[in-house]
Amino acid sequence: MNTLIHLENIVREYQMGEEVVRALRGVTLSIEPNEYVAIMGPSGSGKSTLMNIIGCLDTPTSGRYFLEGEDVSDLDDNELAEIRNKKIGFVFQTFHLLPRYTAVRNVELPLIYAGVPADERYERAVAMLEKVGLGDRLFHKPNELSGGQRQRVAIARALINNPSLLLADEPTGNLDSRTGAEILALFDELWRQGNTIILVTHEPHVAQHANRIIHILDGQIQKEESKTSSIPV
Amino acid sequence: MMQRTLNILAEFGESIRIAVAAIAANRVRSLLTTLGVVIGVTFVVLMGWFLDGLDSAWERTISSLGYEVIYIHKFDWTGRTPWREARKRPPITIRQIRAAIAQLTLAERAYPRGNAWGQTVRSAENSISGIGIIGTTSDNDWEVANSIEAGRFLAPIEDLTASYVAVLGYNVWQELFPNQNPLGQTIFYRGKKFRVIGILKKRGTLISDWGDNAVYIPFRVFQLLHSTNFSNYTLVVKAPSQSLLPEVTEEARMVMRKVRNLAPWEPDNFSINSIDAFEQQVRTIRIAIWGIGIGMTGLSFLVGIIGIMNIMFVSVVERTREIGLRKAVGAKRRAILLQFLIEAALLSTAGAVIALLLSQGAIAGAKFLLFPGDLGFTASIIPPHLMGIALLVAVLVGVLAGFAPALRAARLDPVEALRYE
Numbered sequence: 289m290n291t292l293i294h295l296e297n298i299v300r301e302y303q304m305g306e307e308v309v310r311a312l313r314g315v316t317l318s319i320e321p322n323e324y325v326a327i328m329g330p331s332g333s334g335k336s337t338l339m340n341i342i343g344c345l346d347t348p349t350s351g352r353y354f355l356e357g358e359d360v361s362d363l364d365d366n367e368l369a370e371i372r373n374k375k376i377g378f379v380f381q382t383f384h385l386l387p388r389y390t391a392v393r394n395v396e397l398p399l400i401y402a403g404v405p406a407d408e409r410y411e412r413a414v415a416m417l418e419k420v421g422l423g424d425r426l427f428h429k430p431n432e433l434s435g436g437q438r439q440r441v442a443i444a445r446a447l448i449n450n451p452s453l454l455l456a457d458e459p460t461g462n463l464d465s466r467t468g469a470e471i472l473a474l475f476d477e478l479w480r481q482g483n484t485i486i487l488v489t490h491e492p493h494v495a496q497h498a499n500r501i502i503h504i505l506d507g508q509i510q511k512e513e514s515k516t517s518s519i520p521v
Numbered sequence: 522m523m524q525r526t527l528n529i530l531a532e533f534g535e536s537i538r539i540a541v542a543a544i545a546a547n548r549v550r551s552l553l554t555t556l557g558v559v560i561g562v563t564f565v566v567l568m569g570w571f572l573d574g575l576d577s578a579w580e581r582t583i584s585s586l587g588y589e590v591i592y593i594h595k596f597d598w599t600g601r602t603p604w605r606e607a608r609k610r611p612p613i614t615i616r617q618i619r620a621a622i623a624q625l626t627l628a629e630r631a632y633p634r635g636n637a638w639g640q641t642v643r644s645a646e647n648s649i650s651g652i653g654i655i656g657t658t659s660d661n662d663w664e665v666a667n668s669i670e671a672g673r674f675l676a677p678i679e680d681l682t683a684s685y686v687a688v689l690g691y692n693v694w695q696e697l698f699p700n701q702n703p704l705g706q707t708i709f710y711r712g713k714k715f716r717v718i719g720i721l722k723k724r725g726t727l728i729s730d731w732g733d734n735a736v737y738i739p740f741r742v743f744q745l746l747h748s749t750n751f752s753n754y755t756l757v758v759k760a761p762s763q764s765l766l767p768e769v770t771e772e773a774r775m776v777m778r779k780v781r782n783l784a785p786w787e788p789d790n791f792s793i794n795s796i797d798a799f800e801q802q803v804r805t806i807r808i809a810i811w812g813i814g815i816g817m818t819g820l821s822f823l824v825g826i827i828g829i830m831n832i833m834f835v836s837v838v839e840r841t842r843e844i845g846l847r848k849a850v851g852a853k854r855r856a857i858l859l860q861f862l863i864e865a866a867l868l869s870t871a872g873a874v875i876a877l878l879l880s881q882g883a884i885a886g887a888k889f890l891l892f893p894g895d896l897g898f899t900a901s902i903i904p905p906h907l908m909g910i911a912l913l914v915a916v917l918v919g920v921l922a923g924f925a926p927a928l929r930a931a932r933l934d935p936v937e938a939l940r941y942e
Binding site for chain 2: 445
């Protein structure tokens with residue numbers, strides 16, 4: 289099997305005024321297809337920076353990043369946008385849904401930038417919303433949906449273009465514990481269907497769902513835990 | 522290639538939907554923003570309409586002078602020779618005119634004309650003053666060739682025999698013979714009876730309606746009714762074509778100098794008037810109107826551009842998170858750029874549409890109130906070419922105004938934009 293993600297000695301520095309902040313200090317990491325990985329660490333540990341680089345929202349200062357064998361470390365803005373569109377689905381803590389759009393239109397969004405014709409976009413968006421259990425909420429706007437429903441719309445959006453990788457940044461951070469558990473159950477299900485999932489979290493019980501936990505501290509991998517299978521709720 | 526086209530089409534459609542939604546969500550703000558464009562486009566359209574009308578009125582007015590005709594007269598019509606100076610010139614006498622006509626070889630026709638302004642004519646029941654009495658011959662028929670409402674123009678025999686007949690301009694017959702057939706009726710001028718043999722259609726425009734306030738009588742009759750030292754005689758010379766006018770003019774000048782006994786070193790003591798002199802004057806006026814108009818239009822478009830640019834910058838800031846999300850799910854710079862450019866262009870075009878509606882109202886009103894029935898200002902709807910120009914300019918203004926904000930949006934870093942509070 290081809291390695292999905294291969295990070296080689298990734299360093300990310302930021303210029304903060306006079307000072308250079310080293311958010312990542314040489315991270316080396318490989319993730320295979322259909323892994324369920326949690327990245328854990330306290331705030332300021334560099335886990336968000338790592339997620340941004342894995343998600344192709346940002347590029348490393350030095351080191352190499354291979355996504356499905358392709359070196360994406362030095363791509364420009366537009367090339368990265370194309371990679372994100374085709375290969376990565378994002379789920380954010382704050383959902384990031386467009387408030388004036390219905391659920392269907394929100395889910396269609398990545399397909400617009402992929403150049404998919406309108407009819408096909410609509411059909412695929414409807415099918416995906418049914419898959420995440422929102423078949424009866426197709427034309428609701430975000431403010432007409434509960435937190436859990438909003439996150440399901442966001443997950444449907446993340447999955448719509450069949451990405452190689454689902455990247456979730458604190459997906460349960462804005463949800464109550466019962467709704468959070470439902471969302472995590474949905475992730476478990478998606479993993480069982482063959483998706484590769486990377487969860488970024490600081491909550492141990494969320495991380496427990498993954499079969500591999502990577503602990504980040506001060507911009508470096510501190511330790512890794514592996515399990516043979518994830519723990520269902 | 523195919524995929525690229527599909528991408529751009531999908532992005533374009535999406536951009537228009539976003540733009541419509543964004544403008545609809547901020548109606549009042551959008552309306553105020555486009556005020557500059559509204560004023561600018563209104564200016565362009567109204568000015569264009571007015572100049573078009575002025576042009577056609579002018580064209581109609583001077584075309585009755587004839588493009589291949591010169592008028593040799595004591596005074597200069599356009600004031601190139603000051604009146605004060607021209608006044609000292611000896612009058613152009615009938616004897617001189619007759620002598621000149623006999624010597625001209627290149628002209629198609631040459632004939633005398635006498636004008637008496639500010640005259641009063643009467644019918645049995647009505648009278649009208651401020652009338653121009655024009656004494657001329659049948660050779661003047663070209664001037665009214667397309668304007669005979671009924672009857673006919675002067676015949677050669679009527680000049681030779683000094684018949685008391687008259688051809689009435691539109692206003693004259695309307696005043697003297699309301700609701701009657703004037704042909705064969707009698708009018709009175711300087712105590713003499715004239716038989717009406719022809720009436721003319723409306724020829725006047727906003728610029729001048731002398732043609733409608735004129736009465737044409739045979740030249741010999743005119744001569745009998747006005748004193749011998751009457752100094753307002755004109756020699757009319759018509760060239761076979763406009764292209765031959767310069768040669769005809771030059772010959773006429775030489776002949777006139779001869780019959781007026783001018784020594785070689787003396788300047789002309791008469792003026793050769795033609796449409797050309799008028800046109801040069803009008804060209805200057807036109808340029809002045811355009812200059813002022815373009816200045817004001819430019820200024821309002823500048824205001825429009827600044828207004829739209831400002832609101833687009835605000836819009837970019839307000840929608841930073843949206844931009845971040847769109848980039849995260851795969852929007853390239855081009856897509857974001859397009860989105861905001863289209864929004865700006867649509868905003869500006871909406872302004873133009875409002876302006877076109879306003880202008881249409883203004884034009885219909887002006888046509889109805891100011892120039893009803895005027896032969897120059899005939900258009901009561903916005904001419905299509907002006908509409909096209911207005912919309913084109915609006916799109917251009919929008920794109921110009923939207924470019925800097927759109928570029929800023931397109932260059933936003935997705936990580937920063939997603940985190941923006």
